[in-house]
Amino acid sequence: MKADINVTPLIDVLLVLLIIFMLVAPVAPRALEASLPSRSEGPSDPAPASLVLEVRADTFALNTSPVLTLEDLERRLRAAFATRGDGTLFVRVEGGVAYERAVAAIDAAHGAGASRIGLLEDQAPRNGSTAGTGQ
Numbered sequence: 001m002k003a004d005i006n007v008t009p010l011i012d013v014l015l016v017l018l019i020i021f022m023l024v025a026p027v028a029p030r031a032l033e034a035s036l037p038s039r040s041e042g043p044s045d046p047a048p049a050s051l052v053l054e055v056r057a058d059t060f061a062l063n064t065s066p067v068l069t070l071e072d073l074e075r076r077l078r079a080a081f082a083t084r085g086d087g088t089l090f091v092r093v094e095g096g097v098a099y100e101r102a103v104a105a106i107d108a109a110h111g112a113g114a115s116r117i118g119l120l121e122d123q124a125p126r127n128g129s130t131a132g133t134g135q
Contacts, residue, residue, distance in 0.1 A: 070108050
């Protein structure tokens with residue numbers, strides 16, 4: 001006597017599940033999490049200038065103002081974030097800067113109160129590239 005598994009009920013269940021998922025999938029809510037600005041009724045104040053941190057090989061620069069040490073950078077960032085409504089900071093790193101130095105600067109910014117940190121790309125052409133110069 002040989003016992004065979006009856007797969008007909010299994011296939012029936014799988015087909016029913018497939019039909020249920022095909023009916024439910026288009027109805028399922030889809031959402032995108034985005035932080036949109038709130039709408040104000042009166043005239044709004046002009047947005048403050050963005051904070052841009054430049055990490056260089058020997059110094060840092062906060063909005064083109066040189067900063068020598070990480071402690072001084074963190075102190076100035078704390079003061080800047082205290083007067084601003086948001087904790088947004090943009091970071092630009094020069095080409096030859098060590099990875100550890102860039103991470104230390106970003107860590108200091110996070111410790112000073114930066115809640116959103118964006119990375120900026122360097123605008124200068126690299127390695128003698130002539131892209132966009134017409135040469």
